[in-house]
Amino acid sequence: MPELAEQGFITLLDRVYRTGQPYTGRNARVLLGEGAQLREAFFDFTYEPRRDVGGNVMGVRMIGVETTQVIRTQRLTAEHRALLEQIAREAPGGGSGGDGESHLGPVAGVLVSVLLADEDGLHLRHGAAPSLPAFYNQAIDGIATGDGIGSCGTAAHRRQRVVVSDIATDPFWDDFRDLAEHAGLAACLSTPILGREEQLQGTFAMCHRVPRVPVEADLALAGVFAGTAALAIERHHAEKARLAAEAGEKAARDDLAFLLKASTTLxxxxxxxxxxxxxxxxxxxxxxxxxxxxxxxxxxxxxxxxxxxxxxxxxxxxxxxxxxxxxxxxxxxxxxxxxxxxxxxxxxxxxxxxxxxxxxxxxxxxxxxxxxxxxxxxxxxxxxxxxxxxxxxxxxxxxxxxxxxxxxxxxxxRAALARDLQAGLLLPDLPTLPGAELATYYHPAGEGLEIGGDFYDAFPLEDGNWALMLGDVCGRGALAATTTALVRHTVRAVASFLPGPEAVVQAVNHALIKRHGSHGTGFVTLVYGHFTATEGGPEIELVRASRTLPLHLTTDGAHPVHIDGPLLGVLPRPRLDSRRISLAPGQSLVLYTDGITEARNRANQLFDEDRLIQALNSAPRRAPDVLGALTAAVRSFTDGRDIDDDQAVLVLTVTHPGADRGQ
CATH class of the missing domain: 3.30.450.40 (GAF domain)
Incomplete structure (x- = not known):
């Protein structure tokens, strides 16, 4: 390649060899060949010194990568951009000097127009016409596409370039000849703007004020602009579609956010x-x-x-x-x-x-x-x-x-049904006992959708005494309700005919043992007693088959009443003990289920019997006040935490020592 010496490449080789410093050149212009074969090319060159083991430069390696196509593509892109900027500035031709003038020179003396196709491709709308009068643009806005409908309508219909060298005589312009004459148009070259899939995007028209047959440069320029315009229009459609998609996506997000909020609220x-x-x-x-x-x-x-x-x-x-x-x-x-x-x-x-x-x-x-x-x-x-x-x-x-x-x-x-069924298992109204007053409390676990297993009752006996009981059935729901009803009805049926509390509780245990398997098999805890009003003061005989101890509340505090007894519904003939206690005026008997002592706080600690006794030690001496102090202490301890088990309490407080037995 002898021409390289005259273009300075040998000098660069010599400099790298002598200095040992590499050299890199970007987009270097090189003329290759001679005479008719001479052509311009561009290369990226790299010169690297090659050294021996002693570090001495032995030679130079030169690598050249041709970038001619890249440079030409960049120049073509610049020409396209210059043409689009000319239309956007509504400049009919000419330039401001420099490269811009060389790019736009062929457009001088030409009136250009861009029409955009509707989505259905049946009509053309005004896009850009920088050098055509406004009345002309308004007149052709919305023109139909079809054979013989002007140069642009025909080009759009045929998807081919249409050349009209003399508008005054061409039949394509029969319906627009007066309009063209008024606008000063004499010749028109119309090129369809087609997308990548040959979809009609619009037309590009180059008009002249004198009859004229387009030269090769006109055709080349029309082709360049139509191709560039197709890309620009497709980009515009893509941007429009993107904005529509973003708007749709935002609307979908807004709808989803609204529906999520609605679901949460509802x-x-x-x-x-x-x-x-x-x-x-x-x-x-x-x-x-x-x-x-x-x-x-x-x-x-x-x-x-x-x-x-x-x-x-x-x-x-x-x-x-x-x-x-x-x-x-x-x-x-x-x-x-x-x-x-x-x-x-x-x-x-x-x-x-x-x-x-x-x-x-x-x-x-x-x-x-x-x-x-x-x-x-x-x-x-x-x-x-x-x-x-x-x-x-x-x-x-x-x-x-x-x-x-x-x-x-x-x-x-469901909650109303559970409430109604539960009410049927509890006292609708508290009875009035001679010389005493009652207070009761019941609170179901959870949301109250199931019938609880805790129950209480108080009713008069045939001999003038009163029966009291408080119990807890294993489980919840319909089976628990069945067992609760069995216990209450058995007690009410036999209590007046059996000699004492122990016999009544044995009857309950017998009924539980003999019940059908479909009616439940769970155990029952029960504290049952007979309240007798005597001239010396009320007495209560208690039988306990429970895990909780009755509490006797006196002036010096609450004292557990220790009575032995197993759970009911387990053994055929359990050993039961009874205990008789006397209550002075102002003293109370407190019966409660394990839902009270096993209530937990947020630290998962149990309320337990010690806290219960401590709460009752300072309680007032009326049944409602005793009950209020107990429940307030439990609520304060749990601090709003949901309870895991039903809670039931029965408080009996003696109001005066002597009383009639009948009521």
Whole structure:
């Protein structure tokens, strides 16, 4: 390559050899070949000295990587950018000197226009026409694509370049000849702008003021610009699609956040009516300015909840109650058909629609297990309309609300059932004992959805004495209720006919041993006693088959009453002992289940018997006060923690020494 010497490459080799310092050159211009074969090329060169073991330079390694295509691509990109900037500046041609002038020189004297295709490709819209008059741009804005409809309409239809050298005589311009003459146009070269998949993006037109046949440079420039414009338009469409996707993604995120908040809010309280009230509150103003929730209760429609921007509007909306069987009422139709109803008008049937300024409504059914039980009605005012997105969001909200309301209704019904059954196992009213007063307490574990196993009772005997008992059945629910009923009914049935508490408790144990297996097999704890009012003062004979000890509360504190006895329902004939105690005025007998002593605090410590005795030592000397001191101590100890076991307490306090036996 002898030409390298004249271009300085041999000098560089010599310098690296003599100095031992490497050299790197980027995009070096090189002329290769001679005569007709001469061509311009560009290289990245690296010169590296090669050394022997002694460090002496033995030679130079030169590596050249040709970058000619990269340089040419960069120049072409610059030309494309210059052309696009010219159209954006609405400059018909010429430049400001330098490279810009050489790039834009072929455009001089040319009137250029870019039309953009609609999505269906059937019409062309004004895109950019920097040197054409405004009236011309307005006239061709929206021109149809088709054969013979001007140069651009034809080029767009054929997907081919269309050359019109004389507009005055060409049939393509028959419908636009007067317009072209008024704009001073005489010739037009129109090139379709096609995307990567040959999709029509628009047209690029180069017009002249005199009849003219395009030269090779015109065709090349049109091709360059059309290709560049196609990329720019595709990028614009991609950016538009990206923005639309981001807007859709944001809307989806907002919808998801709203639905997550709604689910959390609706599921925060297992109360049926409050759940529907929260549903209405969620919709205003997030979705609409007005909202109403109507539900079927006992065969009639009842407006459960309303929400509005002002209290006056809310009360006005709440005052309207739909008619269940009215064919012209939107709520009634949705309840009957279980289908969403939407309209850009006021709901049919009477209502305060004019006063509230209602212009549209969307009524969505709320269903549980396939049965519609309520409707969510969203009301709009002003120009707001419900689109498909709003309907879908409302239906999803209604679906979640239906689940929450259904769960709340089941919870409410189950809790009421458990309450009613539990009440049947406890005393509806406390009796009045001669010379004494009673106070009782019962608190179920958990949320009260299951029937507890703790129970108490007090009733008169045939001989004028009174029977008292407090017990705990192993387990919870229906089986526990069955066993509780068995114990209470057995005691009430036999107590007046057996000689004393020990015999009564033995009868209870016998009934438990003989019960059917389907009625439960769990054990029972029980403290049972007979209260006798005598002239010397009340006496109580107690039998204990329990894990907790009765407490005798006197002026000097609470004392456990030690009585031996096994659990009931385990042994056929357990050994039972009884103990008789006398109660002076102001003294109390306290019976309690292990739910009291086994209550735990947040450190997982037990309340235990010692804390119970300490709480009772300072208690006042009336039954309600003793009970209040005990329960307050337990609540303070647990500090709001849910209890794991039912709690029951019975307190008997002697009020005066002598009393009649009958009551």
């Amino acid at each position: 599921g925060s309280d297992l109360h049926y009516a409050q759940t529907l009230e929260r549903l209405a509150a969620l919709c205003v103003p997030a979705l609409v300015p007005l909202c109403a929730v109507d539900a079927i209760e006992q065969g009639r429609v009842r407006r459960i909840a309303t929400a509005a921007p002002t209290e006056e509007a809310r009360q006005l909306l709440a005052s309207h109650i739909p008619v269940y069987d009215a064919a012209d009422d939107a709520v009634a139709r949705v309840l009957a058909t279980s289908l969403t109803e939407v309209a850009r008008r006021t709901p049919t049937g009477p209502g305060p629609w004019q006063e509230l300024g209602v212009t549209g409504y969307l009524s969505v059914p709320l269903a549980d297990r396939g049965q519609t039980f309520a409707t969510l009605t969203l009301l709009t005012t002003g120009d707001h309309v419900f689109d498909g997105h709003a309907v879908a969001l409302a239906e999803e909200l209604a679906r979640r609300a239906s689940t929450a309301a259904g769960n709340a209704r089941q919870y409410t019904e």
